Amino acid sequence: SQKIEQNSEALNIQEGKTATLTCNYTNYSPAYLQWYRQDPGRGPVFLLLIRENEKEKRKERLKVTFDTTLKQSLFHITASQPADSATYLCALLTSGGSYIPTFGRGTSLIVHP
Amino acid sequence: SAVISQKPSRDICQRGTSLTIQCQVDSQVTMMFWYRQQPGQSLTLIATANQGSEATYESGFVIDKFPISRPNLTFSTLTVSNLSPEDSSIYLCSVGNGGMGSPLHFGNGTRLTVT
Numbered sequence: 466s467q468k469i470e471q472n473s474e475a476l477n478i479q480e481g482k483t484a485t486l487t488c489n490y491t492n493y494s495p496a497y498l499q500w501y502r503q504d505p506g507r508g509p510v511f512l513l514l515i516r517e518n519e520k521e522k523r524k525e526r527l528k529v530t531f532d533t534t535l536k537q538s539l540f541h542i543t544a545s546q547p548a549d550s551a552t553y554l555c556a557l558l559t560s561g562g563s564y565i566p567t568f569g570r571g572t573s574l575i576v577h578p
Numbered sequence: 579s580a581v582i583s584q585k586p587s588r589d590i591c592q593r594g595t596s597l598t599i600q601c602q603v604d605s606q607v608t609m610m611f612w613y614r615q616q617p618g619q620s621l622t623l624i625a626t627a628n629q630g631s632e633a634t635y636e637s638g639f640v641i642d643k644f645p646i647s648r649p650n651l652t653f654s655t656l657t658v659s660n661l662s663p664e665d666s667s668i669y670l671c672s673v674g675n676g677g678m679g680s681p682l683h684f685g686n687g688t689r690l691t692v693t
Contacts, residue, residue, distance in 0.1 A: 469620070497679035508582075508670050508684025509621070516679065554621070564678055565611065570620040 467492040469557060469569035477575045484542040486572045488555035491536060493567075496560035498531055498538050503552045503571065512553075513540075517560075545576045580605050584671050584685030591661050591692050598657045599688045601671030606651035608676040612644070615668040615687070624669075627654040661692045 470489045478484050488498070496517050501509035515522045515531045515538070522529045528541040542549050552573045556566035581604040591597050601610065610627040625633040625646055633646035648654040658665050671685040 473618070499679075499681060506689075507686050508584075508672070509682075511681030511683070514679055514681065558679055564609070564674065564676055564680070565623060565626070566682065567623075568621040570618065 467567075469493070469555065469567060471553075471555060471569040471572045473570065473572070475573040475575055477577065478545055480546060480576055480578050482545055484545045484549065484574050484576070486540040486553050486574065488538040488540070488569055489536060490557060493536070493557055494559055495533075495557040497558040497566075498529075499556040499558070499566055500527075500529055500538075500540050501554040501556060501568075503554060509554055509568075542574070545574075547576045547578050550574055550576050579681075580607055580673050580683050582671055582673060582683060582685035584688055586688055587686065588689040589691070591690065593661055593663065593692060595661055596657055596659045597661065597688075597690055598655050599669055599671070601654045601656070601685055603652045603673055607673040608651075609674040610648060610654045611672040611674070611682070612646060612654075612656045613670040613672055613684075615670060617667075621670065624656070627656075658690065661690075663692045666690055666692045 468491045500512045503509040513529045515529045526543045530539045552571040554571040556568045558566050583602045585600045612624040613621045623636050624639045625635040627648040629648045645657045668687045670687045672682045674682045
């Protein structure tokens with residue numbers, strides 16, 4: 466069966482360090498992979514999109530990698546700040562015409578001052 | 579990006595009643611979706627709200643339980659009918675422009691508690 470796996474345990478790091486979150490998938494052939502941020506009591510907010518033929522994408526302090534051989538995406542936040550504390554969701558869109566992403570359950574990031 | 583207003587933000591309802599959630603967008607959008615997010619779980623797509631026609635439901639969701647209206651390109655409602663405690667969840671409205679890979683934009687959700 467198709468699965469999107471994100472670590473259910475919260476990631477705790479110190480301010481200034483790099484946070485790395487993982488998204489693994491099985492039985493998918495994603496054409497696109499998206500990352501969203503969700504704060505408590507709010508809806509998810511889109512952060513980054515990476516295509517299957519792209520290895521890496523950057524936006525300010527954010528970096529996403531996409532390895533279709535390993536079936537994995539890594540999401541990095543450099544120089545992390547307490548304001549980066551949130552839940553981060555990955556979402557996959559498969560080739561074949563669907564424009565609706567399928568979401569992982571997210572990983573909570575807690576950045577300690 | 580589109581600004582999405584969702585009402586109510588939360589409600590407590592009795593078993594057997596219904597709750598209607600409204601989603602208003604500040605601009606015309608192609609695609610509108612309704613998601614459910616149960617505690618600790620991923621976002622689950624309930625249905626795509628189609629303007630002027632019946633919604634398209636995902637497996638496990640039926641129109642009798644989750645009737646949806648979309649009278650125009652900026653507004654939709656989701657009703658959760660015949661409530662049971664298992665319906666306690668967060669319900670989210672989402673919009674997109676329909677392009678492959680294009681991001682979804684979400685409302686802040688409605689937290690429903692059924693007693």
